[in-house]
Amino acid sequence: MSLAALAGRRLDLITAPFTLPESRVLVFRDEDAADGTLRVHTSEYERRLDDCRVLDGLAVLDAAGRVLPVADVLPHRIAFGDAPVVERAKRDETPSGDVDAFRHFDSLRSLSTALGRSAPSLNDPVSAASLTFDGPGALSLSGSAGTRVRLAFPDGRVEEHPLEAGIRLGVVADRSVTVSHGDHAAALAACEARWDAWFAKCPVVRDDLQQMAAFCWWVLGANIVSLPALGDARGVVPSKIGYVGVWQWDAYFIAVGLRHGDPELAREQLEIAFRFPSADGQLPDVVHELGVLASSDDLPEGDRAKLRRTGSAVADPSAPVPLTKPPLAAWALRKVLEAEDAPDWARTQLATIIRSQDWWFTGSDLDGDGMPEYGHPYSSGLDDSPIFDGPIPTAAPDLGAYLVRQDREIADLLSRYEPDAATGRFLERAARTERLLHGMWDEGLGRFLAFGDGRRIDSDTVVGLMPLLTGTLPGGIRDALLAAVDDPARFALEWGLPTVAASDPDFSPERMWRGPIWINTSALVAEGLEASGHPERARALREQTVRLVVHGGGPHEYYNPFTGFKAERATTAFGWSAALFLDLAVMLSRD
Known part of the structure; x- marks a missing residue:
């Protein structure tokens, strides 16, 4: 067939x-x-x-x-x-x-x-x-x-x-x-x-995953839109149902899946995400056919007022609130280049990524302590997470981990594509950021905590597992995070990794980012487990994640962690879920 x-x-x-x-x-x-x-x-x-x-x-x-x-x-x-x-x-x-x-x-x-x-x-x-x-x-x-x-x-x-x-x-x-x-x-x-x-480009994977892989490849094709205002660029959007734009974070995950069948289209997603940096290097949250969404001033007045009320507690409340997405640009660039090398293109994109990374430290370290913060929940991608129930700006362990990983990725990419470039400042900054990240570890609770305007937030969420991505955590911390992943009272649920621990008072199986399973966070934690020396546990989580998509009937936006089916308000045929299913299926089929 x-x-x-x-x-x-x-x-x-x-x-x-x-x-x-x-x-x-x-x-x-x-x-x-x-x-x-x-x-x-x-x-x-x-x-x-x-x-x-x-x-x-x-x-x-x-x-x-x-x-x-x-x-x-x-x-x-x-x-x-x-x-x-x-x-x-x-x-x-x-x-x-x-x-x-x-x-x-x-x-x-x-x-x-x-x-x-x-x-x-x-x-x-x-x-x-x-x-x-x-x-x-x-x-x-x-x-x-x-x-x-x-x-x-x-x-x-x-x-x-x-x-x-x-x-x-x-x-x-x-x-x-x-x-x-x-x-x-x-x-x-x-x-x-x-x-x-x-479909001639669709990745061929294990027999038990091929039908869903074909459907996920259909989802990515179906979600292609033409953006005439961007010179007829082809954006693979999260969903044609409302989400008709190129969100920065989504573009990274979608490109990672597309690379297995259409590396050119994968590169095009990164180009769109990188096309409109601000003068100081900040990348916008969304690129769409009517313009970009880079700050609260790019929204209607009612939305601007709401965002300012929930924006930075240390900034002028009448000033625009920057809106972006987590720094996974170099991570995505490296993965896309693994599928098909493009040195000249890589050098061009790398220059934009470096300016964006620098912006996080110069433009989003709102309290000046050396650890950048999320100035608004939108910039985290996890808008409704309980880590934003407290005051803002929010210093979060996932952001610290992404920044450490990105500086190291930049150094590696420069060594490959710009061998004469100095990489020391990126490695030194990664080391400083990681020391600050370790300071967010609470030994008594045995987990990483977020801090809202300097006040600790005790919610036990998936962001506390993201430091595994650094691959260089102290042994005791690494073992504690592995135990959390394996704890059926917290994160080891039947159908996968919830975004809030099941034992946490803030847990809800249906509320967005407050308990449902998301494919992107599961894939990132699996990569963190592998980077931290646990490849078998990483594979088990990847197998569990693709099994969830098959059981749930498709690549939905997010899933109820108890039933394994689409959460009631989740969007269907969702771009990054489809792309990451394909990435995981290819990976599991090669092992």
Whole structure:
């Protein structure tokens, strides 16, 4: 079975919409309808789906006026009809499922003959009608004699159009729809070729992980958007559902997964994240089609006032609050270069990373003690973590660990790409920062603590495990962190590593960053375990993490640590979860 067909098993049109790389059009099932009615939306920065409605209903009708159900979904088309091939492939991954497919094949041949078409393959079941993309901004439909499409518009209008000759639904900038004749066969072939080219790059991994890897590769392709304001740059966004921008942190994780199949696109994500540094080197939180989000002044006035109220306690409350993301740029750069070396490109990006690293020490050490702080929760990536329940700025052990790691990564990259450059200042700064990081260790509690405006925060969170990434912790501290990872009362839960210890009063299995499992923090802790001399425990955590994604039904934004399923408010088809699943699957398949 092709990788595209494997991915198609997961395209339920609810958690995974029908879309096309670089398209802003999304097609979903209408969950409130008992029939095969679909909804069409656009994908826009910081806008909810309900605010981006194109069609409230798209239904294919047979000659008798009956709404035809969705018969099958592949990345390049949706099929409508009564062919019974559909649900077996999506739900049954055992050999008996394939037997069921062959059992239904004769009935498909009969239907094919009735429609005057050639016999189908198992990967392309016959249907009475099909829907595909005709370029990024249009849908194409065609059907057998007597079929028609019913379109319900947000303003209450309803139109019906015959499908036998094929029609094209163009979605224009104001979300209105143009209806014209279209060459459906050509559109279908072009859409299939586009997806086939994408899946030709999909990493090949262990058999037990390949179906989910194919789906995760689909997620990364589906989440590609074109950013015309950036010279038609291709951004792989966290999700086309609201998250239509390139968040700095997300870009790093997404690039790490993309490198296994498309190193060029991986490099492009880093280029976007690095494109707009401030004059003092700070990298923005988000790059999007309308500009950048680098401080509270880049937000609407209501949001600016809220951010300032929760911003730096030692800065002028009327001043802009810088917004960025944790310093993992050199980490991501090194990993992308491991897949495909690009010396000239590396030197250019490295210069930007060095200025950004320097900014953390000159622009974000808000109390002047030598250890930079998060000036706002947004800059941590863990916005709702209990380490921000106290006053701000917040000195956190994860930030200290990232800074130590980044200075050492910079020194290594300079030695490789700029052999005449001096690296001593980066190594010396890493050593100073690590000494300050060790000062955040509480021997009595046996964990690293965060400090809000100098006051200790006792919450037991995943950020306290990140110092493992330095690989140079004293033996007693290292052993205590390993014990925490292995403690079923704290972090060793059945489905993975919670973001707040289960024994902590702040723990919640559903609240964002206050207990649910996130794939990125699990992957970073696994890397820290390996760096700290525990490769077997690192592998076990990686195996547990990919098992979670398979069990949970896909790469969601975050997971309930007790059930292993998507947390109620988490986004589906999430970019960095998909990318890091692929990275982990490749790693585990090589061992």
